[in-house]
Amino acid sequence: MEATDLYEKSRERIGKFINATDSSEVIFVRGTTEAINLVAYSWGLNSLGKGDEVLVSLLEHHSNIVPWEIMAKLKGFTIKYAKVNSDGTLDYDDFESKLCSKTKIACLSQVSNVTGVINDVKRIGKVAHDNGALMLVDGAQSVPHMKVDVQDLNMDFLAFSGHKMLGPTGIGVFFGKKEVLEKMPPFMGGGEMIKEVVLSPNQGQCSVSWNELPWKFEAGTPNIAGAIGLGAAVEYLEDLGMDNVLSHEKALTEYAIERMKECGKTTVYGPNSLSKKLGIIPFGVKGLSSHDVALFFDNYGIMMRSGYHCAQPLHQVFKLESSARASLYIYNTKSEVDRFIEILKEFEQL
Amino acid sequence: MTTIDDYVARVEGTCGAEKDVIVVFKYEKKDEAIANILKKAIVKNKIAGIILELTFQDTSFRLYSSGKAIFRSIKNREELNTLLAALLL
Numbered sequence: 001m002e003a004t005d006l007y008e009k010s011r012e013r014i015g016k017f018i019n020a021t022d023s024s025e026v027i028f029v030r031g032t033t034e035a036i037n038l039v040a041y042s043w044g045l046n047s048l049g050k051g052d053e054v055l056v057s058l059l060e061h062h063s064n065i066v067p068w069e070i071m072a073k074l075k076g077f078t079i080k081y082a083k084v085n086s087d088g089t090l091d092y093d094d095f096e097s098k099l100c101s102k103t104k105i106a107c108l109s110q111v112s113n114v115t116g117v118i119n120d121v122k123r124i125g126k127v128a129h130d131n132g133a134l135m136l137v138d139g140a141q142s143v144p145h146m147k148v149d150v151q152d153l154n155m156d157f158l159a160f161s162g163h164k165m166l167g168p169t170g171i172g173v174f175f176g177k178k179e180v181l182e183k184m185p186p187f188m189g190g191g192e193m194i195k196e197v198v199l200s201p202n203q204g205q206c207s208v209s210w211n212e213l214p215w216k217f218e219a220g221t222p223n224i225a226g227a228i229g230l231g232a233a234v235e236y237l238e239d240l241g242m243d244n245v246l247s248h249e250k251a252l253t254e255y256a257i258e259r260m261k262e263c264g265k266t267t268v269y270g271p272n273s274l275s276k277k278l279g280i281i282p283f284g285v286k287g288l289s290s291h292d293v294a295l296f297f298d299n300y301g302i303m304m305r306s307g308y309h310c311a312q313p314l315h316q317v318f319k320l321e322s323s324a325r326a327s328l329y330i331y332n333t334k335s336e337v338d339r340f341i342e343i344l345k346e347f348e349q350l
Numbered sequence: 351m352t353t354i355d356d357y358v359a360r361v362e363g364t365c366g367a368e369k370d371v372i373v374v375f376k377y378e379k380k381d382e383a384i385a386n387i388l389k390k391a392i393v394k395n396k397i398a399g400i401i402l403e404l405t406f407q408d409t410s411f412r413l414y415s416s417g418k419a420i421f422r423s424i425k426n427r428e429e430l431n432t433l434l435a436a437l438l439l
Contacts, residue, residue, distance in 0.1 A: 289420075291368065295418055312365075350395075
């Protein structure tokens with residue numbers, strides 16, 4: 001009883017955090033990937049077919065590409081990819097020109113997980129809606145770092161993960177507009193998501209009716225501890241204030257990028273303008289693999305990601321074999337950035 | 351009989367175009383693994399006391415004091431295992 005109460009209170013808190021109109025629009029999932037798969041398999045499987053188009057940007061994480069590629073093979077619709085500019089920013093003209101009456105859904109990250117570029121999802125959402133398409137936003141890299149208001153941005157779907165915002169792993173959120181969710185069939189079948197499973201008089205079949213939102217999309221025993229933990233993380237972030245989180249991160253990013261200019265063999269990828277990005281800094285060191293960079297920093301207790309960051313198409317656009325990625329968040333400090341630069345300079349001596 | 355599994359915790363294929371392979375040695379065996387490797391491989395460069403650039407049987411690789419090694423141009427797991435066996439055992 002107490003666990004259920006805390007679980008549902010966490011849902012309410014998260015709903016308010018993203019300004020959902022109702023907590024029933026908040027569905028607990030394993031993470032961003034599952035949330036996007038939920039859209040693809042529930043909405044996509046039942047709403048898409050030959051002649052339809054799904055529009056995806058080239059700066060997406062694989063989790064916002066692969067589910068659509070799988071579904072396209074099943075349903076025969078076309079995926080169109082919107083271009084990015086050489087600095088990693090979205091080519092808005094290209095995206096908007098590819099939105100048409102055939103487009104059924106536009107899929108876009110609010111913040112790129114490779115470059116930290118912030119996309120104007122409100123602008124794209126408006127054009128999508130004008131064309132009768134839905135708007136799906138990958139918020140994995142935005143919700144933890146900035147205020148995201150699903151009503152103001154008029155999102156139909158939003159996906160984000162707990163582990164990127166101080167919460168536990170294996171828990172995330174799928175937000176959907178109530179009127180859209182109500183038309184969607186369940187993604188998975190099992191306990192909790194049903195209202196009734198009634199055996200017919202001749203015992204030949206069962207008639208099944210779905211539970212109400214949000215439980216219609218939460219089959220099986222939920223990740224109760226994870227959801228409560230995510231609620232606690234949201235409470236912590238709310239106490240800090242998302243504007244404070246954003247300004248701290250922006251200040252550190254500005255400082256880090258400025259200091260990285262001291263490192264002659266290092267190239268920072270992505271836009272120069274800080275107004276266009278958050279605290280994700282992809283970079284390369286001349287003549288050295290990104291994996292060497294990451295292993296080198298690992299020796300000093302600094303963790304960073306190397307490789308494609310699950311965004312191979314974007315690396316192909318950039319003509320990069322891979323990149324190293326420094327990421328900053330609320331727990332990082334200016335002195336840690338100084339330490340990072342000190343080690344980077346040492347690494348350049350290799 | 352000692353095998354490479356006694357030393358190797360896991361092997362990670364990297365996801366860049368480089369196709370590097372990272373070998374992570376078991377924490378409790380990493381010092382022994384590093385010592386064994388240093389008996390056989392040729393040290394080409396030593397950086398900051400934490401990275402060793404090495405060559406062994408025409409293969410160059412980097413060994414980190416944290417107990418990780420990064421190999422390049424390894425065709426498959428079999429080739430890697432043969433190389434690791436020669437280095438570690």
